Amino acid sequence: MNPKRRLFTRVLIALVVLFGGAALISAVLAASSLVGVLEQQYRSKGRIIAETIAQTSEEQLLLDRDAAAIQALVDQYCEIEGIGYILIQDSRGVVVGHSFAPAVPEELLAAAATGVDIHEIRIGDALFMNIDCPILEGELGVVHVGMDRSAIDRAFRRALWSQSLTLGAIGLAALIGAWYLVARLTRSLGELARQARRVAGLESLFDSPLPVVKDIQPITKRDDEVGQLAVAVSHMIESLAAREQQLHAAEEARQQNEEYFRSLTENVTDVILLLNPEGVVRYVSPSLLKLLGYLPEDWHYRDISLLVHADDRETFRNAVSDCLPSEPDSLEVRMIRDDGEIRIVDMSLINLLLDRAVGGIVVTIRDITESKRTIELAQAREAAEEASRFKSELLARMSHELFTPMNQILGLTKLTMEEPLNADQRDNLIMVCGAGEDLIDLFRNLLDFSNLKAGRATLDKQVVNLVELLSEVQKLLRPKATTRGLRLTLVIGEDVPQWFVTDPDRLRRVLLLLGGNAIKFTQQGEVNLIVRVEHRNLFFEVRDTGIGIAPEKQSEIFEPFVQADGSQSRSHDGAGVGLSLAQATAQLLGGRIQVTSQVGVGSVFWFALPLEPLTTDEGD
């Protein structure tokens, strides 16, 4: 049952019972007192009438007038309310006037005959109050007046009815009024109770804090106790709402914070452990699975030291038990993955036993296996680079040291050749000279190559007369070609500019190396040096009709100390450093030498350099 209804019903029932009871009691009391008064009045009335009739009858009876006169009195008085009957007897007892039909009742005649004062008489079903009045002290007769008791009863009932009706009407009005008032009161109270329940039921206040108060607002306009209550409740709700909001904000912040840290904890690759002083795990972050392959929940409340390598276990245990609150400790131990692999980890321990929020030892485990390996690799590479650098240094230094004695040898040889020698001697000396020059070339190439490789080479760019440079190259190559019986041609494209910005020495060297190489591997035919412009690039091409290079060898030929035939028994002399040097130099210039070749037909070595526009003063 609705509590509001209950209060409402109770009040109404109480009202009805109280009012109904009061009304009934008051009606009965009033009516019964009315009966007493009425009886008194009726008796007085009857007495007056009886006396009046007696007095008036005196003359009629004395003068022996017609009985109709007396009857007229009876008729007249019988019309008065409450008169039941009138009976008049003369001195002889003869009835000279009465009001009965069809006849005077026997019981009344009998009672009247006794001469005793009749107080009350029952005639048939009706009860009458009888009043006797003698006429002239009984000398002339007697008047009996009967007051109808039922008239009193009627009056009583009428009074009771009208009283009840009046009270009922008042009661109804009061009830309706009370209904209205109580309904208003209980409505207000019910509303307050509902809002209080809402508040108590933790219904969200922040979503709609205003409507709640707004619902109460009309009630607060009342100036009675309910209104005051409503004001108090609305204030309470407002302050509750404010507090709730603060709480909610704090809770949200806390949750965010926790989420943040949880996220941090759970997403870092480091494993975070919370241990009690005995080394038993109270918390372990999920990264344990990633690090060591174990499920974190399997290690809750277990000794984590079991995961530590047996050799390091004692160290770890000591570190845990000796860890001091003020001094974070750090150690490197090995741990064993579930697949048996050993991981090197860095552990940092913080004693937070005194921290109420944590109350344990926090251990952060970081896998440093990989980084350790990386460091080792870097060290190895550094060592290798050192060795390479040392080699280049050695080579350069050695080449340089070789130049001086070789120049002396060549110089002295050439001097000796100035001397008169027999043909054999001259031939021998020419051979010495040739071998010496080759050796110097080799050394130079080696030196250049090692310089380039060591990164010590620099470009000396300048505006170059390209045609002149090409002609010089042709001039330098011609003796070798002529020696081998080959035709050497230079073809310069029509649109090739005369001026070109580059390092002339390096360009010349690349072209010489390529040209020398082509001559070296060509037994007969010709070697062509072709320069042309294509796609805003300057193409340098060296064609020969030599032995060619097998496709599978084409990628190797630019490796240092490799010759295309690959056989241990080299059919061609040279250290095989030329193409490597040419490639390195071309790359320095901004190009890359590529090769197309067909075994037995010939090879084409070519590279392209970007055709950089000249500045105006150097143009043309």
Add this chain to the structure above:
Amino acid sequence: VVAFILRSFAVCLALSVLVLILCVPRVATSQPNVAPPDSPILLGMSAAFTGPSRGVGIEFYRGAMTWFTEVNQNGGMHGRKIRILTADDGYHPGPALRNTRDLLKKDNVLLLFGAVGTPTTSRILPLLHCYRQECMALFCPVSGAETLREGTFTERIFPLRASYRLEAKALVEHFLASGVRKVAVLYQIDSYGRSGWDGVRRALAARGLEICGEATYRRGAVFGDSMQQQVELLRKSEAEAVICVAAYEAAGAFIRDARDAGWQVPIANVSFVGSESLLKILDQQAQQSKRNYTEGLLNSQVVPSWTQNEIPAVAEYCRLMDRHSPRLPDPAHEDYQPLHYSFVALEGFLSAKYIDAVLREAGPHPTREKVVQVAEKLSELDLGLRGKVVLDRKRRNDRPVWLTVVEKGRFVPLQPKGQRVP
């Protein structure tokens, strides 16, 4: 001085105007019974035109109007028409009193006429006494009550008919002469019934006898009511004759119930019963139950039977009634079937002739005083009843009474041979 004179003049003028205003209506009201010469002469009649005794009131009126119509058609009374102002009291004392007062005060009638019934007329006696200074007179009440003829407040009442006491005496003497010793009375329990009862009592007492049994009924009883209790009571008293002092409906009911009970006692009625009305309802009842209710009925009358054409007044009545046949008075309901001839109408006719005589004597400008003076002086009057009617108050017991029995559906005079009850 001039101012004083002017002021005095103004005061005098104002005073005279005031006196005029006060006097004019007083002069007018102080002469209420002086009517303009050409206006009709107004007679006031408060009577039962509805209810169980309406037959009496209506027929009396018609009888009276039979004569007044004749008078009015023949030039009127001293050139003035005679009108009866009617007011219905339904045979109740209260309305009768109020009607009478209104007739006196508002309608300013010259005289009251033909009040019907004892209780009603008894009630207006004090009123007449109250208006004795203005000489308000009641003529020809249709009541035989002794109280209207003796004792207090009766000096302005001028009855024409014989009293119930005389009727009762005639009936009792008739019964005693026919050998009956035990007479019972059925009476209306009011002053009418009591009056008849007293008449019977005195008549019997004169012969040393008493009423052997009595029964009453209440005024207003109708034919449909049962009178079996009353029949039982009187039968128990072993009455040899019953005298009814009743209205016709109650009397009819009693006769019906007595005869239905197989009690074939002679039953007598006084004139007020309205003989034709009684006969009418008994005839209707007889048609229903195939029983003769009219046998053994004996009605006393204060006028001769209208069958007695040898009497000049009766012949005149029949002639004029045939000629005029007055319509019903205004208060009567349309459903009332007027009687052709009736005792009551004849009484009204004779009463009208009495009034005629008084007014004729009172002259062209009758006042209430003059009417009373004339009426008081008039000790005898020939109404055409073969001998003068004695009107002297002191000789009131000399008025005639006729006994009638039913024969061929109407009341006819009792012949000497029929005086013996079978």
